[in-house]
Amino acid sequence: MSVPELTWDQVLSWRMERHLLDRPAGLDPAAVACRLAGIQAQVASSAAQAVAVRRAERTDGVDDALGSRTLIRTWAMRGTLHLLRPADAAAFLPLIASARSWLTPPWQREFATAGQMDAIAEAVSAVLPGAELTREELASAVVEHSGDASLGEKLTSGWGALLKPMAWQGLLCNGTSRGGRVTFTTPSTWTADWIAPSEPDVAVRTALPAYLAAHGPAAPETFGQWLLRGALRRSVTRGWFTSLVDDGSIAPVRVDGETLHARTEDLDALAAAEPSSRVRLLPAFDQYVLGPGTGDTRILAPERRKLVSRAGGWIAPVVVVGGRVAGTWKVDGGSLDVELFSESDLVDRDALDAEADVLGDVLGVRLTPSITRV
16 A cells, blocks of 8 residues: 655645634534644633634633533643543543653652552542542542651642642542632542543554544654653554554555654545645644644744743744744734744735734734734
C-alpha cells in the first residue's frame, strides 16, 4: 500500500477545520472538548474563551456544562487541569498514569515516598466517594485515615503535586466550587457517565485516535510530549502507534518528506485539503498550539517561540493565519493590540477586523484593532 504524500499547508488547513475554527453551528462545550482532545483549564477564562471562539453562538457555556456534569475538570495531560468529557478522561488518564512518574526516585525525594502515595490513594478511595471536600478538608481526612500527620502539610502546599497522581488514577477530580474555593470529589460521584479507566493498551485505542483527530498527522514523540512532557518511554509510545497501525486504525503518511501517522479515516480529507489563508484569534493556552507544542516549527518559527511560550509557563493568545502562528494579541479596554510577526503573510485586513468583532462578542466589548509589526 502506498504512503500518502501531503504538504504542511494541506495538513494545517485540515487541522484548522478539525479544531472547529470554521465555527459550525450547534456545538455544545462537551462536543468542543471532545473534538480538541480536551481543553486546558489551568486558567478558567482561557478555557471559556477557547470554547466561545469556536461556537457560532459566541457564548462559552462551560459553567453550564460543568453544572450538568457533561464535562469533568481534572488534572490530566502534562499535569495541568483540563476540561474533558468523562469518557475521554477515562481514556487519557490511564496512559498518563502508566508512566508511574510519582514512583521515580527524584519525585519521591521531593514530594513523598511510594508508601505515602499508597496511603493517600487508600485514604482518598475511602473518604471521597459521595463527598465534595476542600483541599484542607481532604488533607485532614487523609491524615485521620492514614495516621500520617506529615501528609497534612504536603497535601495543602504547592500546586497539587500529591493530588495529580490521584487524578491520573481516576480517584479524584474537581468538584463544585464552594465560595470560590476548589473542592474535590471522585469522578464516579461527579457524574453517572463515569466509567472505570481500562488498561493502557485498551485505553490507547480510544485516546490515540482522538489525539490524531485534532492534532495529526503526528509522531509518537509528539504524542508523548503532549501527554506527559516525555515522561513515557519512547518504546511505549512507539509500541502504541505500531499496534494501531497493525489493526488498521491509523496509517503512515508523508508530510513534506517526513513520515508521520494519521487516522485511516482522515486520509481522504487530508489529501483533499487545500491551503488556507484563514485568520483566527485564539486565546491563551489554546489547544491548537498546545496539541503539537510550541516547539513545533511547522506552526511556530523557532525564533518566535519566546513570544508565545513565556515566563512562568504562560502561553500567549495568538494570531493564526493559514494554520501557522503569525503573531500575538492582547486586549486593553476596548483596544485589541495585535503584534504581527514581520514575516507573516497576512494580507487581508478585513479578515482581522472580522475576527476582532468575534472576539469582542466573546469578551462583551467592542474592540478596535491596531497592528504592530515585530
